[in-house]
Amino acid sequence: MADSNPEDEQSPEEQFQELIRQLFGGAGGQVDPEQLERLSGMGIDPAMMQTVMRHLQGAFAGGADEGISWDLAKRQALHIANQDGLVVTDGERTDLDQAFALASLWLSEATTISELATPPRTLTRGGWVEATLPVWQELADPVATSIADALTEALRDQAPEEMQSLVQGAGRLMRTVGGSLFASQLGQVVGNLSKEVVSGGDVGIPLMPDGDAVILPQNFADFGRDLEIPHDQLALYVATRELAHARLFRHARWLRLHVISQITDFARGIHVDTDALEELASRFNPAEPDELRRALESGALLPSRSEAQNAALTRLENLLATIEGWVDVVTDAATARLPSADRIAEAVRRRRAVGGPAEQALSSLVGLELRPRRMREAAAMWRAVTDAVGVAGRDALWDYPDLMPTAEDIDNPAGLVARLEARARGEEPAPDEMDDALARLLAGEDIGEAPPEGTADDGPRPQRPDPEHDEPNEDGPGDPRPV
Known part of the structure; x- marks a missing residue:
């Protein structure tokens, strides 16, 4: 009597799980055609399944273990960034180096x-992708994970009881489907963004890991092509603005972490619209992932923001506006000699306010808009501060996190000016809630309880740092106060 084949005794679900193990396991991705034929007992077309496996294997090679293949995002981004094959010429590099030198003065x-510790430099689009992709990955990871997990959960919830073992065996594969498609979309967005950004600080967030000042000559040429402004004046303005942005983040070393933390806090609050995803999962075909890709591109899987998220976005917008407003004021003052400075400044502001197609795609993909809506108001605040206490007094507000202007200061610059002028006269600033809480804590009181009536002004109070006498701590103190 012939020995029975153990594979013939396997249930259809066990056969499917064995197929998955072969695809991503020790079989080198080679699937036995006879095994595909056995799936006919489950009502699955073997030819269709072979097509599915070929698509999945090609898309997720090397990324199945982690679920989300960020290498795929990098390859996709670099493919788009390097399509034109353009390089930085010696002439472009020399012109921009000269612009940076004069702009620094x-x-x-x-x-x-x-000034910066390292000299400014020029980057190709591909170089910009290589330098900034780790930051994009950090910002997008919470959304990618949420989508991948939600896709797996939606499939598990829809499967009947008798198919749960099959779904469990394919769950990791489905998570890889969602995560890798998201990574691919992120790669496309970053690749297209590399064709739009002119400088390192163009997007408004600190993307360069070492805080370097950079300009992308390819995109700089595109930006100035229709402005009818002399090339040397445009280069001086863009170089000055980029240096101002880089100097600020190098001086206030806590600021980069503050911005990134605000963005990641917002991203972690994103939850996928499970109803939309379940409806999509009910008809999802892994061999034809275009529908899921379109849903990711349009932002259809991201529900309306919660109140907490709207509050987080408002804080982030105020923070970015405060940074961009300072950069605007300093750049305008430094480039006052340029005959076309006003025209260039307005062109830059319009571009900053609108953004390009790739940034709009990023907003749909991650649910995050990086364009500060209050940049003009923040710039007006910084001008008022400069007029009141001078350049040194204004820039000293970046020495410590708790000196930084708040959203209320943008709304009411007069209050901020009054406090700064009082401090300049040697007057003790009026205590705020943080001062009161710290004073009660030092006095051994429970900070959760209000101070006894009539004692609000008793006892010593902690002093805020004096920017004129205290040396800034470049390593940064603890967590900054929310903006």
Whole structure:
């Protein structure tokens, strides 16, 4: 009697799980055609399943273990960024180096924040992708994980009881489907964004890991092509603005972490619209992932923001506006000699306010808009501060997190000016809630309880740092106060 084949005794679900193990396991991705034929007992077309496996194997090679293949995002981004095959010429590099040198001199007259430790440089689009992709990955990871997990959960909830073992065996595969498609979309967005950004600080967030000042000559040429502004003036303005942005983040070393933390806090609050995803999962075909890709592109899987998320987005917008407003004021002061400075400044502001197609795609993909809506109001605040206490007093507000202007200061610059002028006269600033809480804590009181009536002004109070006498701590104190 012939020995029975153990595979013939396997249930259809066990056969499917064995197929998955072969696809991503020790079989090198080679699937036995006879095994595909056995799936006919489950009502699955073997030819269709073979097509599915071929698509999945090609898409997720090397990324199945982690679920989300960020290498796929990098390959996709670099493919788009390097499509034109353009390089930075010696002439472009020389022109921009000269612009950076003069811009640095002008900027030193407009701010007390010191020069960069490393020289500015030019980057290709592919170089920009290589340098900034780790930051994009950090910002997008919470959404990618949420989508991948939600897709697996939606499939599990819809499967009947008798198919749960099959779904469990394919769950990791389905998670890889969602995560890898998201990574691919992120790669496309970053690749297209590399064709739009002119400089390292163009998007408004600190993307360069070492805080370097950079310009992308390819995109700089595109930006100035229709402005009818002399090339040398445009280069000086863009170089000055980029240096101001880089100097600020190098001086206030806590600021980069503050911005990234605000963005990741917002992203972690994103939850996928499970109803939309379940409806999509009910007809999802892994061999034809275009529908899921379109849903990711349009933002259809991200529900309306919660109140907590709207509050987080408002804080982030105020923070970015405060940064961009300072950069605007300092750049305008440094480039006052340029005949076309006003025209260039307005062109830059319009571009910053609208953004390009890739940034709009990023907003749909991650649910995050990086365009500060209050940039003009923040710039007006910084001008008022400069008029009141001078350049040194203005720039000293970046020395410590708790000196930084708040959203209320943008709304009411007069209150901020009054406090700064009082401090300049040697007057003790009026205590705020943080001062009161710290004073009660030092006195051994329970900070959860209000101070006894009539004692609000008793006892010593902690002093805020005096920017004129205290040395800034470049390593940064603890967590900054929310903006």
